Amino acid sequence: xxxxxxxxxxxxxxxxxxxxxxxxxxxxxxxxxxxxxxxxxxxxxxxxxxxxxxxxxxxxxxxxxxxxxxxxxxxxxxxxxxxxxxxxxxxxxxxxxxxxxxxxxxxxxxxxxxxxxxxxxxxxxxxxxxxxxxxxxxxxxxxxxxxxxxxxxxxxxxxxxxxxxxxxxxxxxxxxxxxxxxxxxxxxxxxxxxxxxxxxxxxxxxxxxxxxxxxxxxxxxxxxxxxxxxxxxxxxxxxxxxxxxxxxxxxxxxxxxxxxxxxxxxxxxxxxxxxxxxxxxxxxxxxxxxxxxxxxxxxxxxxxxxxxxxxxxxxxxxxxxxxxxxxxxxxxxxxxxxxxxxxx
Amino acid sequence: xxxxxxxxxxxxxxxxxxxxxxxxxxxxxxxxxxxxxxxxxxxxxxxxxxxxxxxxxxxxxxxxxxxxxxxxxxxxxxxxxxxxxxxxxxxxxxxxxxxxxxxxxxxxxxxxxxxxxxxxxxxxxxxxxxxxxxxx
Numbered sequence: 001x002x003x004x005x006x007x008x009x010x011x012x013x014x015x016x017x018x019x020x021x022x023x024x025x026x027x028x029x030x031x032x033x034x035x036x037x038x039x040x041x042x043x044x045x046x047x048x049x050x051x052x053x054x055x056x057x058x059x060x061x062x063x064x065x066x067x068x069x070x071x072x073x074x075x076x077x078x079x080x081x082x083x084x085x086x087x088x089x090x091x092x093x094x095x096x097x098x099x100x101x102x103x104x105x106x107x108x109x110x111x112x113x114x115x116x117x118x119x120x121x122x123x124x125x126x127x128x129x130x131x132x133x134x135x136x137x138x139x140x141x142x143x144x145x146x147x148x149x150x151x152x153x154x155x156x157x158x159x160x161x162x163x164x165x166x167x168x169x170x171x172x173x174x175x176x177x178x179x180x181x182x183x184x185x186x187x188x189x190x191x192x193x194x195x196x197x198x199x200x201x202x203x204x205x206x207x208x209x210x211x212x213x214x215x216x217x218x219x220x221x222x223x224x225x226x227x228x229x230x231x232x233x234x235x236x237x238x239x240x241x242x243x244x245x246x247x248x249x250x251x252x253x254x255x256x257x258x259x260x261x262x263x264x265x266x267x268x269x270x271x272x273x274x275x276x277x278x279x280x281x282x283x284x285x286x287x288x289x290x291x292x293x294x295x296x297x298x299x300x301x302x303x304x305x306x307x308x309x310x311x312x313x314x315x316x317x318x319x320x321x322x323x324x325x326x327x328x329x330x331x332x333x334x335x336x337x338x339x340x341x342x343x344x
Numbered sequence: 345x346x347x348x349x350x351x352x353x354x355x356x357x358x359x360x361x362x363x364x365x366x367x368x369x370x371x372x373x374x375x376x377x378x379x380x381x382x383x384x385x386x387x388x389x390x391x392x393x394x395x396x397x398x399x400x401x402x403x404x405x406x407x408x409x410x411x412x413x414x415x416x417x418x419x420x421x422x423x424x425x426x427x428x429x430x431x432x433x434x435x436x437x438x439x440x441x442x443x444x445x446x447x448x449x450x451x452x453x454x455x456x457x458x459x460x461x462x463x464x465x466x467x468x469x470x471x472x473x474x475x476x477x478x479x480x
Contacts, residue, residue, distance in 0.1 A: 008347065012354055019358060023365050077398060079391075120420045148424045153416055202417040203401045275399075323395045323421055330395055330421065 041318055044337040047108065048320040052079055052333065056105070062088060063233040066097060070105035072324075080325045081333070083298045084232055086117055090302040094230035094237055099305050114305030114336040117298075117324075119277070121147040121154075123199045123209030128180070136186050137216060143171070143179040145199050145207070151177030154199035154207075157254050160185065161281040162193035162215055163290055164248035168257055173199070190216035191290025196252045196279045204275050206254060206329045210294055217290065227282055229295035236260065236267040236280050236295075244291075246284040253278050269297060275328030298326050308338040315340060385426065385456040385478040392421040393460045393476065403464035406432055406440070406472050415445045418476075427451050427479040432462075435471050452479030 056071030062084030074082040088097050103112065124144040131138040145152040156171040158181040173179035185193065195211040212220035227246065228239040240246060249260040249267040254276035260267040272278065278297040285291065308317055315338045324333040396402055396417050405414050414430065422428055430445035455477060462472040 005347070008350070012350070015354075016357075019361065023361065026365075079395065080398075147420055150419070150424065152420055201420055202396065202405070202413055204396065204398060205417055205420050321423070323391050325395060325398060328399070 040316055040339075044111075044318045044320060044335075047106070047111065047113075047337065048322065048335050051106070051335070052081065052322055052324060055082075056085070061085065066101055067105040069107065070102060077325070079322060083327050086302075086326055086331075087231060087297065087299040089115060089117065089304050090299040091304060092224075092228075093232065093299055094228065094239065095232045096304075102304070103306075111337055111339045112306035112308065113338070114303065114308055116301070116303040116334045116336075117331050118301040118334075119207035120205055120323075120330055120332055121145055121152045121199070121201070121207045123154075123197055123207050125195055125197055125209045125211035127211065127213050134187075136184050138182060138184045139213070139215075140180055140182045141195055141197075141211065143173055143181060143197055143199070143209070145173045145177045145179075151175065152199075152201060153177065154201050156181065157198045157200075157252075158183075159196040159252045159257055159279075160193055161196065161250055161252075161283060161292055161294075162189045163191055163283055165189055166250055166252075166257055166259075185215050187216055191283075191285075192217060192220045192292045194281055194292045194294055196281065196294070198252065198254045198276055198279070200254050200276070204325065204328055204330045206276050208277050208279060208296065210279060210296075212292065221289070221291070223293060226284065226286065226289075226291040227293045229280060229282055229293055231269060231280060231295060231297040231299060234269040234271065235263065236269055236282075236297075238266055238282060240284075241286075244284060244286045246282055248284075249280065249282045251278050251280055272327075277327075277329055298331075300326075300331060305336070306338065308336045385454065385480050386458050388422060388426065389428075389456070389458045389476045389478050390460070392418065393458075393474065396421060397460075397462065400463075400465055402460075402474065403462050403472070406462055406474070407464040407466060407470065409440070409442075411441045411443050411445050415447070418445070419447050422447075422478070425480065429477045431475045431477075433473045433475065440472070450477055450479045455479045 051070055051072060053073055054071030055073045055075055056067045057069035061067040062082040072081045072085045074080050087093055088095050090096055126142045128142045129140040143156060145154045153175050154173050156179060158169045158171060160167040160183050167183055169181050171179050171181045192212055193215040198208045200206045214220055226241050226244050230237045251260055253272055253274040255274045256272055279294055280297055281292060281294045283292045317338045320335045322333045324331055418428055427450050428447055429450045432440045434440055457475060457477045460474045462474055464470050
C-alpha cells in the first residue's frame, strides 16, 4: 500500500473519531437540558388551584400584614378572590407585596411564577369631537369594547368627574363593539376631567376604561403627578404631592356614583352590592391646575412575578388561566410557572 | 475503491451524521406551551358556566329566554380559539332556544360536550339542562 493511502486512511479515521466524539460529547453535555419529561402540568395545575382556592395564612392577610402561606380566596365560593389580596399584587399600590414575599409564601423552592389579572375584555375610549359654546363645551367620545380584537357588545355606564362635580350618562356598544357618548360641561368647571366608562355584557362580565381630557385647560399631565391613590381594606389612602390640595373623592361603578366620605386624610370606600369594579377618582388643585387622579378597586390590570419569557429552553414553563370572581365581577387570572426541567 | 470514491463516501457519511445530530437535537428542545393545548375543553366549559351562574344568572337568563345574552357572555368567558354551541333543554328534554347560541359553528380537532343543570328562581322552580359543546 502506498504511503499516501495509509496517511489518508489514518487521517479519515482520525476525523471520524473526532467528529463522532464531538457529537457524543455535545450530546452528553446538552442532554440534561434537552431531554427528559417537561411541562409537569398536573403539578402546576395543582399549584394554581391551591393558590386560588385557599385563603392563605393569615386568612385576612389582604387587609393587613404579610402572608406566610399564599392563597387569594375570600372564603366565599370557589374561585372567589379577596379584593384586597388581589389589589396588593399591584406594584403601584402603597401596600403592594413584593414577589420575594409571595414566592416564600408559596413555599415551593423550585418553582418561580408570574401572575397577571385583567378584566375579561377591553374598553378603549377616544375623544372624537369638541364643540365650544359661550357657556359650555360639548364633547363626544367613542367607545370600543373588544376582546383580543373581537368585538364585544356591552351596556355602558358613563361618568365624568371634574373639580367637585360628576355627570353621568348611559349607552351601549353595538355588535361591532362600537358606541359613543356625549357630555356637555359648563365652562366654569374647567380643568382636567376624567371620562369613566364601565361596560357590562352580562351581570358579572364587566370591564372599564378611563380617559383624562382637558376641559378648557392645558393637556392633562401624566397620572400620579399630583397624588398617588392606594385602595386597601376599603380605605382610599392618598399621598399628595407638595403644594397640592384635594377637593373631592368619588366612586363610580356600573350602577352607582357618589362622593366618598372623608376619614381623616383618607377616604372610606363603601361595600357595594354592585357586581362591578369601582373607579375611585380624586380631584383637586394646585397653584395653576385643576387636576384629577384615579385608581380602580380592585387595582387591576396588574402583573407581578418572575420573568419567564426567556431562558425557557432549559426550564419547564407553563401557563394556566382561570376565571375568578372579585366582588361579583369576573376577571381572568393567569399564572405562569417555571422550574428546572425534570428529567427521566 | 478509488481515492475519490472514498472521499465521497466519507462526505456522505459526515453529512448524514450532521443531519441526524441536528434532527436529534431539534426534536428534544422543549417549547413553551400554554395549558390550552392540553387543558380538557370540559374544564373550560364547566368553569365558564359555574362562574356565569354564580348568582343564578344563567337561570334568570334562560327563564327570560335571553339566548343572545347567554351567547354574549360565553363569547367573552370562553377563550378565543375555542368554538362553542349551546343548547338549552327543559325537564322533558325539549329544546328551548329558538336561535343558535354559538360563536359561528362548532369546529376543531377535538369536540367535547358537557351538561350543566340550571335551576331558575321562580314560583314553579323550573329545571333546565344546558348542553355546551366545545371544539378546539
